[in-house]
Amino acid sequence: MELPFSESYKIKMVETIRRSSRSEREQWIKDAKYNLFNLRSDQVFIDLLTDSGTGAMSDKQWSAMMVGDESYAGASSYHTMKAAIKRIFGFDYFLPTHQGRAAENVLFSVLVKEGDVVPGNSHFDTTKGHIEFRCAKAIDCTIDEAFDTTNQHPFKGNIDPEKLEKILKQYPKEKIPFIILTLTNNTAGGQPVSMANVKEVSALAKKYGIPLLFDSARFAENAYFIKTREKGYEHKTIKQIVLEIYEHADFATMSSKKDAIVNMGGFIGFKSQEWFRQASTYNIMFEGYITYGGMSGRDMNALAQGLDEATEFDYLETRINQVAYLGNRLIEFGIPIQQPIGGHAVFIDAKKMLPHVPKEEYVAQTLGVELYLEAGIRGVEIGTLLADRDPNTRENRYPNLELLRLAIPRRTYTNNHMDVIAVATKNVFDRREFIKSGYRITWEAPIMRHFTVELEKM
Ligand SMILES: *Cc1c(COP(=O)(O)O)cnc(C)c1O
Numbered sequence: 001m002e003l004p005f006s007e008s009y010k011i012k013m014v015e016t017i018r019r020s021s022r023s024e025r026e027q028w029i030k031d032a033k034y035n036l037f038n039l040r041s042d043q044v045f046i047d048l049l050t051d052s053g054t055g056a057m058s059d060k061q062w063s064a065m066m067v068g069d070e071s072y073a074g075a076s077s078y079h080t081m082k083a084a085i086k087r088i089f090g091f092d093y094f095l096p097t098h099q100g101r102a103a104e105n106v107l108f109s110v111l112v113k114e115g116d117v118v119p120g121n122s123h124f125d126t127t128k129g130h131i132e133f134r135c136a137k138a139i140d141c142t143i144d145e146a147f148d149t150t151n152q153h154p155f156k157g158n159i160d161p162e163k164l165e166k167i168l169k170q171y172p173k174e175k176i177p178f179i180i181l182t183l184t185n186n187t188a189g190g191q192p193v194s195m196a197n198v199k200e201v202s203a204l205a206k207k208y209g210i211p212l213l214f215d216s217a218r219f220a221e222n223a224y225f226i227k228t229r230e231k232g233y234e235h236k237t238i239k240q241i242v243l244e245i246y247e248h249a250d251f252a253t254m255s256s257k258k259d260a261i262v263n264m265g266g267f268i269g270f271k272s273q274e275w276f277r278q279a280s281t282y283n284i285m286f287e288g289y290i291t292y293g294g295m296s297g298r299d300m301n302a303l304a305q306g307l308d309e310a311t312e313f314d315y316l317e318t319r320i321n322q323v324a325y326l327g328n329r330l331i332e333f334g335i336p337i338q339q340p341i342g343g344h345a346v347f348i349d350a351k352k353m354l355p356h357v358p359k360e361e362y363v364a365q366t367l368g369v370e371l372y373l374e375a376g377i378r379g380v381e382i383g384t385l386l387a388d389r390d391p392n393t394r395e396n397r398y399p400n401l402e403l404l405r406l407a408i409p410r411r412t413y414t415n416n417h418m419d420v421i422a423v424a425t426k427n428v429f430d431r432r433e434f435i436k437s438g439y440r441i442t443w444e445a446p447i448m449r450h451f452t453v454e455l456e457k458m
Pocket residue numbers: 052099100101102124126127182183186215216217218254255256257258265266
């Protein structure tokens with residue numbers, strides 16, 4: 001008999017989580033104005049709000065923290081991180097930052113000017129925010145297959161080279177500071193970009209003389225999908241694949257809260273000293289001196305160790321298999337999810353799951369509240385609340401898809417937890433005929449309303 005798959009680690013430290021009763025949850029979510037962000041974490045049993053900074057560090061990361069060097073300038077921890085970034089990505093220059101959006105803020109301060117356009121694959125929301133804040137425009141060139149949840153394309157994160165070239169032809173070179181490739185494409189559902197696409201985009205960037213930036217939060221998960229789905233890569237190691245990807249980068253921004261498996265941290269990697277020097281000034285202003293930039297020495301040590309662990313095949317196989325395990329259980333129950341299953345989360349198609357809730361009553365949010373009431377599970381709405389209102393008309397912008405994202409923290413929950421999530425979701429699905437109404441807004445902020453919005457039942 002073939003041995004079943006199991007995790008590539010064992011557990012050394014645990015944290016207690018507490019089940020609650022349905023009546024407790026009814027009160028808590030009402031007090032939270034039906035906004036899952038407003039819950040206290042001890043009111044949540046299984047927390048799938050995000051995979052960002054919520055993973056479990058390893059024994060080696062914790063021991064690296066104990067020997068962190070907290071010198072202001074030239075700390076050994078800085079040099080440890082520098083060596084790891086050179087080894088994993090091949091960058092000669094880097095700047096530490098306190099998280100991914102800080103890396104964007106520093107780098108874009110050098111590169112992005114008013115009136116610029118930045119083509120890419122479904123820019124992440126903070127990335128788009130930092131572009132638009134500078135009165136420039138983010139142009140999404142993701143392939144059309146990405147927007148159909150049932151399409152089984154293996155690399156739905158890809159850029160469409162025709163859409164990209166159209167932009168490169170349309171605007172003068174000076175108006176395009178860089179092309180951005182997000183690995184994996186978070187907004188499209190944790191969907192990977194193929195090596196062939198990396199090379200195609202890189203060739204177009206060279207042809208038009210435009211630099212290429214990799215938004216790298218889930219670069220290791222992306223490399224895993226290249227190894228397991230793309231011909232010619234099955235015998236390469238994850239570390240070899242990552243180096244091959246980053247041969248094509250001029251710079252990278254990184255949220256280390258994802259694939260460096262730390263709770264806080266980020267960095268910018270550069271090939272050229274000139275860009276590094278220009279960005280250093282902004283790093284000193286916004287983040288801190290160039291050898292710590294918003295991070296403690298101990299955190300830089302943990303990050304360096306995390307980069308090594310996240311690029312090991314066994315770790316990634318455990319990680320991606322757990323997400324797939326949950327996704328496949330949901331599929332078995334007939335629950336409509338985005339396919340193929342992505343790297344860090346499962347996305348439930350809320351309009352298909354709750355067909356009677358009108359779109360004006362926030363379908364994915366309604367599903368999120370139902371799943372919380374069912375079992376104390378917290379997901380996050382990727383729907384109309386997140387899409388927010390049109391800046392001019394102030395009317396809701398209804399997106400094509402209403403999704404509930406269940407993001408899986410790294411090395412944190414077991415497959416028994418995945419079973420609880422799957423069965424709880426099935427229970428909500430089984431009573432979908434009785435869920436006929438959603439919520440109305442009683443208070444909302446002028447922008448980014450989803451974090452703080454207050455709702456009441458219809
Ligand atoms: C999380 C994330 C960011 C922003 O990073 P933070 O560490 O949250 O500031 C940028 N891009 C992508 C693709 C991300 O997933």
